[in-house]
Amino acid sequence: MKLPVNSRDPLLSAARIIVGLLMGLFILVGVLVMIGLGAIATVQKNEVLGKLAAAGSGPMGYPSVLLVFALIAALFAIAFLFMRELFRIIGSVEEGDPFRRLNADRLRRMGWFTVAEQLILFALAGIAASFGGYRPALIAEDAMVAGTGAVILALILFILARVFRVGAEMRDELEGTV
Amino acid sequence: MAITVKLDDRLHDKRMTLTELAERVDITLANLSILKTNKAKAIRFSTLQALCRELDCQPGDLLGYLPD
Numbered sequence: 001m002k003l004p005v006n007s008r009d010p011l012l013s014a015a016r017i018i019v020g021l022l023m024g025l026f027i028l029v030g031v032l033v034m035i036g037l038g039a040i041a042t043v044q045k046n047e048v049l050g051k052l053a054a055a056g057s058g059p060m061g062y063p064s065v066l067l068v069f070a071l072i073a074a075l076f077a078i079a080f081l082f083m084r085e086l087f088r089i090i091g092s093v094e095e096g097d098p099f100r101r102l103n104a105d106r107l108r109r110m111g112w113f114t115v116a117e118q119l120i121l122f123a124l125a126g127i128a129a130s131f132g133g134y135r136p137a138l139i140a141e142d143a144m145v146a147g148t149g150a151v152i153l154a155l156i157l158f159i160l161a162r163v164f165r166v167g168a169e170m171r172d173e174l175e176g177t178v
Numbered sequence: 179m180a181i182t183v184k185l186d187d188r189l190h191d192k193r194m195t196l197t198e199l200a201e202r203v204d205i206t207l208a209n210l211s212i213l214k215t216n217k218a219k220a221i222r223f224s225t226l227q228a229l230c231r232e233l234d235c236q237p238g239d240l241l242g243y244l245p246d
Contacts, residue, residue: 176219178209 030076111157
């Protein structure tokens, strides 16, 4: 059963454009970071090693830089996947049929993406702290603010996934009603 | 299939086709067909009321119960 939805709903149209632009931005930045990672692992390796040695970095400096780039690339890849799921949910709302099990699965995946993003951010903060240029108090404050937001977002997404699953079951039952 | 719909008997008694009944009760032929073939999960009181009105019967004349 499809609900009548105005296909020119300005909110949906705006959301589609914004999410589409963010998807493009995340792909672009992710690719650029990957190119950067490739460069510092190959052609710019000696230059980076030289700069790290000049800055007094230990033996873990270079692997840490590679790891930071890899984690940032992963961060943007996950952000892209998150936005792609959201883009598809918006599409299903525009079609007037949002209460699908597929959307419940999408919301659940978005919840896990949020958790993964937060874990990566914690890992990046840890690496930054190991470099010594990032004060522990600042890290704790950032982790508290960003972490609380992420936990709340993940919880909302997991709960919404349940809501959509129940909604899909109710819709199935309604479809069998004459 | 515990609850059965006995539309055929009433339609035969009233000399009415399923298409004609669908038009009279204002529901689609597809939905009425689902009801007739016992594939419906539920029936609205408004549908039952319209069927009883057009077939001149009681809900019990249309519905039956078969123990599993």
